[in-house]
Amino acid sequence: MRILLTGATGYIGKRLLPVLIENGHNVICCVRDLNRFNPPDSLKSKIEIIELDLLDKSTMSNIPENIDGLSFKPILLGQGQQTHEFLYWEFPSYNGQQAVRMGKWKGIRKDIFNGNLEIELYDLEIDVSEKNNIASYHPNIVQQIAQIMIQEHEPSANERFKFKQLGDE
Numbered sequence: 420m421r422i423l424l425t426g427a428t429g430y431i432g433k434r435l436l437p438v439l440i441e442n443g444h445n446v447i448c449c450v451r452d453l454n455r456f457n458p459p460d461s462l463k464s465k466i467e468i469i470e471l472d473l474l475d476k477s478t479m480s481n482i483p484e485n486i487d488g489l490s491f492k493p494i495l496l497g498q499g500q501q502t503h504e505f506l507y508w509e510f511p512s513y514n515g516q517q518a519v520r521m522g523k524w525k526g527i528r529k530d531i532f533n534g535n536l537e538i539e540l541y542d543l544e545i546d547v548s549e550k551n552n553i554a555s556y557h558p559n560i561v562q563q564i565a566q567i568m569i570q571e572h573e574p575s576a577n578e579r580f581k582f583k584q585l586g587d588e
Contacts, residue, residue: 420487425449425473428456440465442576447483449473507571511580517572519564524557525549526564531584538564 422439426432427448439446440462449471450456456468469481505521515531523544528536538561540554554561574587581587 421445421447421485423447423449423482423486425471427458427468428452436466437462438577442580447486449482505567507567509572509582511582515582515584517568517582517585519567519571521560521564521567524560524564526554526561526568528568531582534584536584538568540564 422444424432424436424439424446427436427450432448436446436448436458445467446465447467447469448456448458449469451470451472453468453470458466469483471478471481505519507519509515509517511532513529514533516527516529517531518525518527520543523542525541525543526538527541527549528538538554539549539552540557540561541549541551542553543549546553572582572585575581
């Protein structure tokens with residue numbers, strides 16, 4: 420996957436970069452100041468670096484077009500953004516989480532590493548704090564979200580990011 424990493428000199432970016440490389444991704448690092456970016460020598464030949472200031476529209480032309488995923492460049496330039504059918508993410512923290520945002524709905528699995536595969540469902544238009552799990556009232560939405568989770572999950576090569584409960588080996 421070809422990934423544009425913004426904030427490559429920041430706290431998270433510096434730690435995320437080696438993980439992305441280790442997992443076989445082609446990474447383009449965005450930095451405001453090339454002089455402040457000092458990746459380890461072992462990574463230099465494996466990354467592309469572009470200078471970009473997200474607050475300076477004149478540098479937006481540096482954003483490559485051929486990245487995987489959707490760019491937020493149109494929003495920064497005031498052009499709007501295409502809508503997404505859904506957004507999917509997963510994360511090993513908090514004992515493993517997997518989530519889907521689909522319109523007003525958010526479906527989330529929490530505590531996966533302890534064997535919990537139940538999907539909680541929230542209507543974010545009326546429950547932004549996610550206090551009322553309404554999965555039992557909307558089984559068709561839960562089923563759609565479960566299908567997206569199956570379709571979008573890809574086993575990681577990194578042990579820390581594997582979800583054995585989802586079939587990763």
